[in-house]
Amino acid sequence: MTPSTLLAGAVSGLLLGGLYAVTALGLSLVFGVMRLVNVAHGELLLLAAYLNFVISGALGIDPLLAAVLLIPIMFLVGYPLQRWIFNPLMHMGSEPPLLAAFGLSIILQNVLLLIWHADTRVLVTSYSGMGVQLFDVRVSLLYVLAFVMAFVLIIGVHLFMQHSYLGKAIRAAAQDASTAQVMGINPEQIYALTYAIGAATAALGGTLIGMTFSFVPTSGLTWLLKGFVVVVLGGMGSITGMLGAGFILGIAEGVGGAIAGTGYRDMIGFLIFIIVLVLRPAGLFSRSRV
Amino acid sequence: MNIRERLDVKSASQQSEKQKHNSLYWISWLIIGLVGIGLLFVPFIADQYSISLAYTFFLYVALAQSWNLLGGYTGLVSLGQAAFFGLGAYTTALLLTLTGLPFLVAILASGVVATVFAVAISLPVFRFRGIYFAIGTLVLAEALRIWMINWSVTGGAQGINLPLASLPDPNSFYYIALALAAASTGIIAFILHTKLGIGLRAIRANEDAAQNMGVNTFRVKLFAFAISAFIAGVAGGVQATYQGTVEPYSTFAVSWTITAINIVIIGGVGTLFGPVVGAAFATLLDQALQNYASIHLMITGVILILVIRFLPAGIWGQAHKLLERRGIINALRRLSHNAART
Numbered sequence: 001m002t003p004s005t006l007l008a009g010a011v012s013g014l015l016l017g018g019l020y021a022v023t024a025l026g027l028s029l030v031f032g033v034m035r036l037v038n039v040a041h042g043e044l045l046l047l048a049a050y051l052n053f054v055i056s057g058a059l060g061i062d063p064l065l066a067a068v069l070l071i072p073i074m075f076l077v078g079y080p081l082q083r084w085i086f087n088p089l090m091h092m093g094s095e096p097p098l099l100a101a102f103g104l105s106i107i108l109q110n111v112l113l114l115i116w117h118a119d120t121r122v123l124v125t126s127y128s129g130m131g132v133q134l135f136d137v138r139v140s141l142l143y144v145l146a147f148v149m150a151f152v153l154i155i156g157v158h159l160f161m162q163h164s165y166l167g168k169a170i171r172a173a174a175q176d177a178s179t180a181q182v183m184g185i186n187p188e189q190i191y192a193l194t195y196a197i198g199a200a201t202a203a204l205g206g207t208l209i210g211m212t213f214s215f216v217p218t219s220g221l222t223w224l225l226k227g228f229v230v231v232v233l234g235g236m237g238s239i240t241g242m243l244g245a246g247f248i249l250g251i252a253e254g255v256g257g258a259i260a261g262t263g264y265r266d267m268i269g270f271l272i273f274i275i276v277l278v279l280r281p282a283g284l285f286s287r288s289r290v
Numbered sequence: 291m292n293i294r295e296r297l298d299v300k301s302a303s304q305q306s307e308k309q310k311h312n313s314l315y316w317i318s319w320l321i322i323g324l325v326g327i328g329l330l331f332v333p334f335i336a337d338q339y340s341i342s343l344a345y346t347f348f349l350y351v352a353l354a355q356s357w358n359l360l361g362g363y364t365g366l367v368s369l370g371q372a373a374f375f376g377l378g379a380y381t382t383a384l385l386l387t388l389t390g391l392p393f394l395v396a397i398l399a400s401g402v403v404a405t406v407f408a409v410a411i412s413l414p415v416f417r418f419r420g421i422y423f424a425i426g427t428l429v430l431a432e433a434l435r436i437w438m439i440n441w442s443v444t445g446g447a448q449g450i451n452l453p454l455a456s457l458p459d460p461n462s463f464y465y466i467a468l469a470l471a472a473a474s475t476g477i478i479a480f481i482l483h484t485k486l487g488i489g490l491r492a493i494r495a496n497e498d499a500a501q502n503m504g505v506n507t508f509r510v511k512l513f514a515f516a517i518s519a520f521i522a523g524v525a526g527g528v529q530a531t532y533q534g535t536v537e538p539y540s541t542f543a544v545s546w547t548i549t550a551i552n553i554v555i556i557g558g559v560g561t562l563f564g565p566v567v568g569a570a571f572a573t574l575l576d577q578a579l580q581n582y583a584s585i586h587l588m589i590t591g592v593i594l595i596l597v598i599r600f601l602p603a604g605i606w607g608q609a610h611k612l613l614e615r616r617g618i619i620n621a622l623r624r625l626s627h628n629a630a631r632t
Contacts, residue, residue, distance in 0.1 A: 037421045088599055094421050095367050096598050099555060103594035106548065110584040110591070221544060225432055228425050263440040270433035277426060278414045 005258050008137045013254020014247055015143035018150030019212060021246030023205040024227035024234075025157060026198030028242055031231060033174040033194045035094055036086060039101045041227060042220030043108035044199050048074055048206025049215050050116050052123060063123040063207050064149070070203035078199025082192040090191070105220060112217035123210035146208045151243070153204055157197075158239045170194055222266065229269040233276055248272070326472060333464050341464050345532065347573040348467035349525055350553055354565030355474040356521035357550035362560035363482070364514045365494035367420075370427030371550050373434045374404040374519040376542035378526025380438070383450040383536045386457075393458055397466075397527035404523025405516045412512050419497070428544070435542035449537025452530065463532050470528060471566075474521045479562055481517070490514055494560070552590055556597050558604030567606040 027041045038044075048070055056066035085104060089097045122128075130141040161167035172180040173190040181187055209215060209223065226249070234245030249269050256268035333341055353371065360366040378400035385396040411430055418426040439447050458466070481487045489510035492500035501507045530536045549572065557568020572590075579586035601608055614620075 035421075037425065085595060085599075092598075092602070095424075096602065098367070098421060098424060099551060100595050100598050102548065102551065103591040103598070106591035106594070107588050110588040113584045114588075221432070225429060228429060232425075261440070264436070267433050267436045270429050270436075273429050274414055274426065274433075277422065278417055 004136075006255055007135065008139075009254035009256075009258035010251050011135055011137045011254070012139050012143055013250035013252070013257075015139060015147040015250070016212075016254070017247035017250025018147035018154075018243070019143075019205075019208050019246070020226055020230050020249050021234075021242045022146075022150040022153055022201065022208060023223055024230035024242055024246070025154065025201040025205065025239070027224075027227040028231045028234065028239065029157075029201070030195055030198045032238070033170055034082075034086070034090065034097075034191050036090075037094075037098045037101065038195075038198070039098065039224060040081075040105035040108055040220075041198070041202065042222070042224030043105045043112070044074070044078070044202040045206040045209055045223050046112055046215055046217060046220050047077070047108060048203045049123070049210035050112060050121070050206075052203075052207045052210055053116075053121055056123065062125060063211055064125075064145075067204050067207040070207065071200045074203040075196045075200040078196035078202075079192050081199070082195030083188075086195070087188050087191055105224075109217055109220055116217065118216055118218070120214045120216050121210070122214045123207065125211065128211070140212075142212050146212055149204060149208060150246070153201065154239060154243055157201065161239065166193065225266075226269060229273040232273055329468055330465075333461055338460075341461065343573060343577060345463050345467045346576065347569050348464075348471035349529060350549065350569035350572055351471035351566055352467075352474045352521055352525045353546065353550040354553040354557070354569055355471075355478055356518045356525065357547075358554045358560065358565050359478055359481070359490075359514055359518045359521075361551065362554055362564070363478075363487070363494060364490045364511060365497075366511065366514065367424045368427045368518070369424045369544070369547055369551075370431035371518075371522050372542055372544055372546040373427075373431035374408065374522035375526035375529070375546045376431075376434065376438070376536075376538070377404045377407055378523030379530035379536045379541045380444055380450070380526075381523070382527035382530045383452055384444065386452050386531070387450055393531060397524050397531070400527030400530075401520040401524040404519040404526070408515045408519035409512065412515055416508060416511055416515075428547075431542065431544065431547070435538055438538035438542060445537075447538060449535060449541070451535050454534065457531050457534065463528070466528055467532075470521075470524060475562065475566065477517065477521070482562070486510060486513055552594055554604075555594060556604055558607030558610075559602075561604070561607050561610065564604050564606040568604065571605065 023045055026044065027038055030036050030038045030041070048067075051073060052063050052066050052070055055061075055069055056063045059066065081104065085100055086097050089100055127141055131138045132141050132144055134144070161171060169180070169185050170190055170193070172183065173185055173187045173194075177187040180190075229249055230242055230245045232245075233248060234241035234243075249272065252268050252272055253265050257265035260268070332344060336344070353375070356374075357368065357371050360368045378397075381400040381403040382393075382396045385391050385399055386393065391399075415423060415426050415430070438444055444450065481490070489500070489505045489507075492503065492505050493507055493510060497507055500510075526541070530541070553568035553572050554565050555568070556571055557566065558564025575586070575590065575593075579589065597604065603611055
């Protein structure tokens with residue numbers, strides 16, 4: 001281990017941090033608005049990755065372009081899930097929806113297994129192997145792309161939540177559903193739309209996962225847990241906090257992996273998670289919700 | 291009627307209520323005892339396949355009871371039962387390969403190791419409330435799994451093959467698992483009648499109020515957590531020897547937790563016999579769909595969601611409610627009361 005390998009770990013970790021923030025975005029949104037821990041989010045990401053595999057393969061287009069087509073598709077996948085599965089459970093407290101989401105994740109995982117089998121897949125592009133020089137470190141071009149896309153998406157969602165009518169309605173329903181209802185907002189409708197938007201962000205998250213890593217139908221849990229780490233670090237429901245949280249997780253994994261060995265890489269995030277939750281149960285960057 | 295007379299009447303009616311309750315209580319235990327004795331003779335008449343099904347059923351009962359004590363009675367939704375189960379499995383595997391300890395000692399040690407782990411992590415995880423507890427236990431279980439994949443002492447990703455010579459013969463697994471299922475159900479039935487059982491349910495209803503009423507919530511939760519871990523750990527030890535091998539991917543798989551939760555929810559959350567009914571259901575479903583693994587799990591997921599939505603009390607819980615509404619439970623009580631009197 002030399003200073004240069006540490007630096008390489010830190011730089012690629014920082015870039016990956018953006019990707020981590022995107023994959024956790026839907027999880028954070030759904031939690032922030034509905035207080036629903038959507039444990040099926042990992043499977044939504046994978047579903048997007050597999051659909052991208054089909055679309056980009058069939059049309060012969062770049063996966064990033066296919067992701068644009070995927071966004072409305074994932075939106076349409078997400079909407080009925082909240083409408084028909086979670087909305088009827090929302091009045092039962094926080095545990096029944098959580099356990100139903102568990103059921104949904106089992107269903108989705110096995111749908112993926114049934115259709116695409118357990119083979120490892122990657123979204124390959126002509127620039128997959130390319131690299132760029134950054135701070136004396138050669139990093140994968142994909143990491144840089146993922147970083148930029150993540151930044152754009154997160155800022156975009158943040159602006160949408162702050163300034164659009166729907167964004168304001170979502171925030172109103174998140175703060176106080178019954179008052180929002182008096183103001184003419186239908187919380188059930190808002191919840192379904194929020195879940196759909198969360199699933200739509202998984203379109204890009206899943207695409208980036210597929211391009212940067214390989215995936216199998218059972219990788220959902222890994223991504224769900226990374227998402228938890230980011231969401232807890234960033235403060236449950238805070239969107240801008242997630243970028244910072246993603247960077248911290250990415251750098252800690254990059255540097256920690258360089259020190260302890262790549263096999264223990266995934267554990268580092270979990271340790272941070274436990275420590276943060278014990279010390280600051282509300283999260284590191286928590287100030288406001290959504 | 292003066293106050294003293296009124297009190298007498300009241301206490302007399304209370305006493306007869308208690309007596310009624312007691313006689314039904316003893317009769318139901320008598321029935322359970324008879325079923326238990328019947329189960330002892332099953333291996334003499336059943337074929338090998340049915341015996342292995344029964345083994346799965348008993349293992350499911352124990353796992354489900356272990357989860358139900360936390361998730362059902364205490365309101366601590368744990369997503370980390372796989373950690374206790376996996377630790378138990380590895381403990382037995384290591385003890386049997388490295389030492390000459392007898393099998394029964396090894397599986398009890400499995401329970402102890404899982405309990406020690408539970409106590410060790412209790413300090414951080416009890417700071418998490420509600421869904422944070424669920425996420426925290428899931429993260430810890432996964433962290434442990436990744437540790438096991440990398441740790442060379444436990445064979446890394448390959449795991450450990452148990453020495454065949456030290457394993458009990460296949461038929462005795464039936465009795466071991468039966469004892470495990472009966473003991474876990476019995477322990478929980480016993481706990482429910484103690485002060486600890488009242489504390490658990492007080493925490494489920496409202497943790498802060500329970501604390502204010504003088505329940506030492508940390509201690510009560512710790513006991514529930516430790517007992518739940520012990521049962522899951524022993525179950526892990528039994529399964530390790532039954533399988534003859536342990537490896538991190540399947541031994542620590544989150545699917546053990548999912549199985550336990552499924553069974554409890556389908557059978558009836560927070561009921562003593564819900565896990566038994568749920569385990570029977572899961573075993574039958576296993577058997578019916580054994581050749582279609584992914585469809586099997588898909589159907590399990592669908593059933594889980596449907597039960598949460600339309601049958602939140604579970605099969606046993608709902609049946610109990612229906613019987614109560616129709617007055618059948620009361621009729622049984624009267625009947626058993628009269629029977630006990632004559």
